[in-house]
Amino acid sequence: MKDWIIRLWLVVTALGLLAEPGRARDTAMDYARGEFIVISGGPALRKWEDLRRANEQHDRWWGNFIRAARIRIQQIRRAHGPDARITWMVYRPAYEMRVPEDAARGADQPAAMSKIESVRDAYNLKLVYFNSGDDVITYLNSRPRRSVVNFEYFGHSNRDCFMFDYSAEISGASVAFLHETQLKRIRGHVFNPRANVRSWGCHTAESFSRYWKKAVGIPMEGAVGKTDYSVISDHVSLPRVNGRWAR
Numbered sequence: 001m002k003d004w005i006i007r008l009w010l011v012v013t014a015l016g017l018l019a020e021p022g023r024a025r026d027t028a029m030d031y032a033r034g035e036f037i038v039i040s041g042g043p044a045l046r047k048w049e050d051l052r053r054a055n056e057q058h059d060r061w062w063g064n065f066i067r068a069a070r071i072r073i074q075q076i077r078r079a080h081g082p083d084a085r086i087t088w089m090v091y092r093p094a095y096e097m098r099v100p101e102d103a104a105r106g107a108d109q110p111a112a113m114s115k116i117e118s119v120r121d122a123y124n125l126k127l128v129y130f131n132s133g134d135d136v137i138t139y140l141n142s143r144p145r146r147s148v149v150n151f152e153y154f155g156h157s158n159r160d161c162f163m164f165d166y167s168a169e170i171s172g173a174s175v176a177f178l179h180e181t182q183l184k185r186i187r188g189h190v191f192n193p194r195a196n197v198r199s200w201g202c203h204t205a206e207s208f209s210r211y212w213k214k215a216v217g218i219p220m221e222g223a224v225g226k227t228d229y230s231v232i233s234d235h236v237s238l239p240r241v242n243g244r245w246a247r
Helices: 002-027 066-079 092-105 114-123 133-143 180-185 208-216 230-234
Strands: 033-041 085-091 125-131 148-154 162-165 177-179 191-199 222-228 240-246
Touching: 002 114, 033 066, 066 085, 066 148, 066 230, 085 092, 085 133, 092 114, 114 125, 125 133, 133 177, 133 180, 177 180, 180 208, 191 208, 191 222, 222 230
Parallel strands: 033 085, 033 148, 085 125, 148 191
Antiparallel strands: 162 177, 222 240
8 A cells, every 4th residue: 555655656746747847838938939019109299398387398309209119129139139029019199290290390300200110120120000008908919828028118107097199189188098997908818927017107106007917917117206218318228217116
């Protein structure tokens, strides 16, 4: 009887050892087959922002969320090579509204859709234009299981939502957003359990990040306080936080 118990224990132990590598592979980051998703919200229009006090104006230059995304894409390319699958999602309507405004004002560095597309061409990535928060959810939900290894957002935000078009169509408001109450519609299984998820917008960690973790199952790092995009002018630095980063 004792020998039978020992043999059974050995079989169970062997099966456990065989299963363990499979579980490890299931949760490991597979960068070669994974997808890096970077999102750029849109800029405000100057016709609205010029009505504010000078120290409260946003987006005097149109390209904050484009350049910051480009800097991050450069980092991904250096770290993971030319074959890494990068998808860059850009909120198109705000840029299409800003282009003629910059042209009419004679801006020194005017907005241009061709400048966005030049980033796509330079870094061999998939450029996806979107028009709403629903578009972002639809794209995420179309991804294969555990394929998203990176998700980052550059744009306007508050404690409750990503604001893709803040002060574009309406002064001081957003008609295109991803609100924390919408996050439960995202299929969390599209993310690798160890995916890097980060918002470079203001105030995200004050509420939105908690809803994200509850809905998606993995943490989102974000800001407690405001983020500062002025540092990206060196073409190397990513936005910093005037507060702290948290999950």
